[in-house]
Amino acid sequence: MKLVTHNMLSSKCLKGVVKGFPLKIHAVEVKTHEVEFNKEQVIRLIPKLEWPALCEAAESLGELSGLPPDVGPDFEGDEDFLKKAHHILFEVDVVNGELECPETGHKFPVRNGIPNMLADQKDHSADS
Amino acid sequence: MKRRKYVEGILQQIRGFCNPRVELEQYVTPSEIAASMLATIDEQFDDIAGRRVADLGTGTGVLAMGCTALDADYVIGVDVDADALRVARENVQDFDFGVDFLLADVTKLSAIMKQRFDTVVMNPPFGTKNNIGADVRFLEAALSVGEVVYSLHKTSTRNFVRKVCEQRGASVEFLAELRYDLPKTYKFHRRNSVDIQVDFIRVENRSFPPVN
Numbered sequence: 001m002k003l004v005t006h007n008m009l010s011s012k013c014l015k016g017v018v019k020g021f022p023l024k025i026h027a028v029e030v031k032t033h034e035v036e037f038n039k040e041q042v043i044r045l046i047p048k049l050e051w052p053a054l055c056e057a058a059e060s061l062g063e064l065s066g067l068p069p070d071v072g073p074d075f076e077g078d079e080d081f082l083k084k085a086h087h088i089l090f091e092v093d094v095v096n097g098e099l100e101c102p103e104t105g106h107k108f109p110v111r112n113g114i115p116n117m118l119a120d121q122k123d124h125s126a127d128s
Numbered sequence: 129m130k131r132r133k134y135v136e137g138i139l140q141q142i143r144g145f146c147n148p149r150v151e152l153e154q155y156v157t158p159s160e161i162a163a164s165m166l167a168t169i170d171e172q173f174d175d176i177a178g179r180r181v182a183d184l185g186t187g188t189g190v191l192a193m194g195c196t197a198l199d200a201d202y203v204i205g206v207d208v209d210a211d212a213l214r215v216a217r218e219n220v221q222d223f224d225f226g227v228d229f230l231l232a233d234v235t236k237l238s239a240i241m242k243q244r245f246d247t248v249v250m251n252p253p254f255g256t257k258n259n260i261g262a263d264v265r266f267l268e269a270a271l272s273v274g275e276v277v278y279s280l281h282k283t284s285t286r287n288f289v290r291k292v293c294e295q296r297g298a299s300v301e302f303l304a305e306l307r308y309d310l311p312k313t314y315k316f317h318r319r320n321s322v323d324i325q326v327d328f329i330r331v332e333n334r335s336f337p338p339v340n
Binding site: 010 | 178180201202204208210213214217226228229230231232233236239240241242243
């Protein structure tokens with residue numbers, strides 16, 4: 001699970017949960033691998049993100065390194081910033097761990113890089 | 129045309145289901161059909177490159193990978209079957225593509241994704257056998273998370289599909305009629321393959337209120 005995906009996930013599927021965002025990450029295994037940098041792609045995605053949630057997620061993985069708490073007005077021209085954002089969004093992969101609902105504490109497993117958001121745990125999976 | 133050949137070449141190398149599950153109507157989308165769907169979406173409507181795309185009922189990730197190959201900004205493949213997604217993830221790693229997968233019930237997706245997608249692509253279950261109505265449940269789910277939806281539905285259900293879309297204030301366009309060659313995946317298929325008539329549809333959904 002890349003952090004760009006984490007930035008969109010909420011636990012509102014659980015009964016009684018109002019916002020369910022952001023999910024807390026309890027990572028057991030994190031990998032980073034290189035993904036080709038595409039400046040225009042990052043520029044288009046940034047305005048769609050919940051930036052504070054992204055920073056929080058990056059920090060919980062020890063990957064915050066120099067990511068500013070706010071997106072500056074001239075971020076489009078700041079290549080250094082865009083590269084950092086690209087790294088956080090696409091190159092950091094949570095392979096195993098859990099996502100925790102901020103309201104109920106319900107835990108959603110992440111296995112083999114795939115978050116399991118089946119709230120009722122009927123996941124047709126052989127190994128869970 | 130070059131892009132289409134490129135995508136088709138990639139899709140032909142994708143692994144299929146290890147143990148297809150009859151209750152989920154799992155079939156691998158044939159690579160020619162997937163490639164021509166994606167080529168149409170890309171060339172005629174420009175709805176893949178630079179877009180955020182969701183592939184619902186992604187299975188082993190065929191359409192999701194095709195969208196990444198066609199330069200989508202972000203692609204997520206959603207499926208309820210962990211085994212299929214494991215294969216999908218292996219497929220993606222072979223090509224080093226930036227696709228993420230999510231194990232979730234497609235019909236509950238609007239309560240899981242905080243954002244709407246620019247484009248939804250899907251080859252949903254056709255809603256046959258033990259799975260009646262799944263086609264429409266997928267379509268409704270797609271309309272709840274996507275601005276534009278591309279999907280395949282049995283031609284015999286055309287009027288019903290039109291009604292479902294119109295009731296939600298979405299406009300549907302029937303782009304093409306395909307002969308879908310279902311290979312003999314399950315025992316209940318007596319012949320080696322069965323042709324069924326399928327509509328390739330585009331549904332525009334801009335009147336929907338935003339989520340959050």
